Structure formats: structure tokens, C-alpha cells
Amino acid sequence: MGSKIEKLLIEFARIHRFMMSFLREAVSPPYEFKEIIRQCYEIGWKSFPLISLTGFIVGFVFTKQSRPSLEDFGATSMLPALISIAIVRALAPLVTALIASGKVGSQIGAELSSMNVTEQIDAMEVSGTNPTKFLVSTRIVATTLMIPILCFYVAGIGLIGGYLSIVGKDDLSMLAFFTQVFETIAAKDVFAMVIRAVVFGFTIGFASSYVGYFSTKGTEGVGKAANSAVVSSMFLVFVEELLIVQLLALLN
């Protein structure tokens, strides 16, 4: 029991040191702009096909499933308002974060772990360069920037999916649909969505980099790091979602 607590404390100390190291390297020049752009491309642009499909399906299916409940009250005209609130307040950031945890988290975890196993991180270290700045800071900054952008995109695609689900049954123009959507969404909802996405993006980048960077040696470690990156990112995203919801409720 004592040794378990000791291990846990050591782990917390290491996470704290890793965080401090990231913060120091992220803000101090020289900056690795070229690598940040490359990571934004890898994390953001290459996630677009998967994110597009997932966002569309979520919007379409959610609308389809919500219709019967509203029909019971004769309130199907309220569907655009319901969809917009659900997507902007909860679904867009959460779906984006979960998809990114799977795709981006596993990629970062496996890549850094593989570099660790093949001593590439040590090679950077001994050549007088800073692996935290080049490998970790760039990835965390890229996920923190790209997840909010992807989140806006998912919200848009999800709303289009919702609209297409509605026009399958009702006669509703796109203009009327989006007018109702934008009348329902308040600025604070969009603000909350951005905050969520920034927090989730940072978490995915940080957790995945951490498990990859400190993975145990060996090829087995690469698989474990990829797996652990996904699991820990998803777990933390859910915990943060719970905390943010409580916090926003308090603020409201």
C-alpha cells in the first residue's frame, strides 16, 4: 500500500515537471513555427474526413431519434432549436474530442513512444537540442489550436446532418432552419463550446505526449503507449466535461 502511494506521488511529481517543462518551452523563444504548422496539418487537416463523417452522422441520427419525442407533444417545429442547443452546447466539442482522442491521441502516443524506444529522443537530447520544445510543445500547441477549429466544423456539419434529417419528413427551407438555429444559440453557448474545445485539445495533446514520452522501452511499450494515450485522453475528456458542465451551471 505504502509503495503504491509512493509510486502515485512520484507519477504526480513527474506530470507536474512535464507540465512546467512544456509551459517554459512553449512560451520561450526560439519557436518551432514550422513544426507547429506541420503538426496542425497532421492533426487538423488529416482528421477532416473522419470528423466530417462522424459529425454528419451524429447530427442526422440525433435529429432522427429526437423527432418521436417532440412529435408526441406536436412540437416538431422546435427540432432546429433542440438540435442547435444539443450540438453547440454538448455534442460538437465532445464528439470532436472523442474522435481526436482516438485518431490524434493514438498517433502522438505511438510516435513519441517509438522515438523513445529507438533512442531518437535521447539523440535529440545529446545533440544539445531540446526534445520537449520540438516534440512535445509543438504537438500540444497544435492540438489546442486545431480541436476548436475542428469543433466549429463538426457543429456546422452536424447541423447540416440535422437539416437533411428534417427535410426528409418536413417541408423546411434551409434559411428557415438556420434562422431558428441562430436565434436559439446565444453568444455564451459559443463561448462555452470554444472553452470546452480548447481544454479538450490541450488535454489530448498533453496526455498523449506524456504517455508516449515516458513509455517503457520495447515494442510492447509502443502499443501500450498508443492504447494508454487514447484511454487516458477519453477518460480525462469525460471528467472535464462533467466539471465544465457543473461550472457553467454555477455561472449561469
Added chain:
Amino acid sequence: MEKNNVHIDRNEVVIHVDNVSKSFGSLHVLRDVDVKLFKGENLVVLGRSGTGKSVLIKLISGLLTPDKGHVRVLGETVNELDERALRTLRQRIGFSFQNSALYDSMTVRENLEFPLVRNKRNLSRAEINKEVEEVLEGVGLSQAINQMPSELSGGQRKRIGIARTLILRPDIMLYDEPTAGLDPITCLDINTLINEVQERFNTSSIIITHDLACAKMVGDRMVMLLDGKFERQGTFKEIFDTDDARVKSFYDYNFIV
């Protein structure tokens, strides 16, 4: 093969591993190890796998810290330096890894540029290109400049790994098993390259190996790690002129089996 133009200054110590011990859990890898490397010298560290040879050069480069004792490199005590000072010192130390440790998502050119552009930020594009081309020519692989590491053979990867360390013109070179996993002809090429580096740049080097042919060809002096201690030091002949069964079996395996 005789070495020419080697100037060893036995009055100038560039590395002093001073009574260093290192353990991993209950495993005592190094026990009160004490060794000096002189300016311009090639020191070979011999020993069986798992005897702590690689641990020794990781302690020298600051990748590991000793449990006891001090490691002094170019007048600095490595285990007492802060992060920034250690990074500055490391620019003067070249580390050639056993598996080359090339950055596999970068081309050969990008691998060589990586330490250069980050440590010498005032260099122009033309100067960087010139340095890269020069160092690649030095290891005889100019044609590989745009290739990815995965497209290179084991020997070529070793050469590129050495080239990447040479690009910062280090004072000290640390070679971790430079001939491991290579055929005899490629081993000969790598050994020749190690000697060329010593002659051209007057570097002081530590070469970790269990390959006696390599040790004989590149070493000016040798030490042998046995049970975590340097039991024997001297020339190749002095090391193996013994009745110690542990040393004799090491020799026999390399040259007879």
C-alpha cells in the same frame, strides 16, 4: 592498420569518470569506476553485454546521473550542471548510438540539419547546405542526401549517425557499439571512419564495443569492464596477457569460435 597524425596529449584530461557507481534497483551496474580520457585519444571500453558499458557513456553525456562520484567533461562536472549549461556542453560531445537513432520521419539532409540549425542559429541557408554537404562527403554518402533513413543499409545508417554528430564539430565522440550487427567489410569501413575522425578533427573518443577486431584497430588504450569494475587497463596486448579465465574466454570467443 597504423594510425597517422594522431596527437595524444597525456597532460590534458578531457573526461574523468571519478569513482562513479550506478545501480538500477538492486542491480549494481557500475561500482567505483574510475577512468580518464586524454586529449586526442581513442579509448576502447570492452566488456560483455549488460556489464554497464552503455551506462558509462550515458553518464558522461548526462542522460543518466551517477548514484555516487562525479563525471567531469571538458572541465565541467556533468551531474552538477543545470539544464542550459548541460545543453551547451553537449554541443561539444558527439554521441553515435548503437542503432544510429536517425529521425525516421526526416530525410538524411533534415537529420543533419536538425542539430545545426538549432545550435547555430546565425547560419545562412547557404552555409547550412555547405556544412551538410561537406560532412556527408566526409562519410562518403553524398548521394544519400535526400533519402529517408528507412531506405539506407545498416552501415549507411551508422555513417549518417556519425555524420550527424560531426556536424557540430565536437571535441569528444562517444561511440556505442559502432560495429554491432554489421558484416566484416562494413565493420572495417566504420573502424576506418572512426580513425579518420580522430585524425581529421583531433577528437578524443570513447568506443564501447565487444568486437575485439574493432578494439584492436581503433583503440589507443583499452579498459575492460568486469563485474561493474575496470579490472584491466592498457594496450590490447596488455589487456589479454593474463590467465584470468573471464578475460581469456572473451578473447577466445572473438578470435577462435
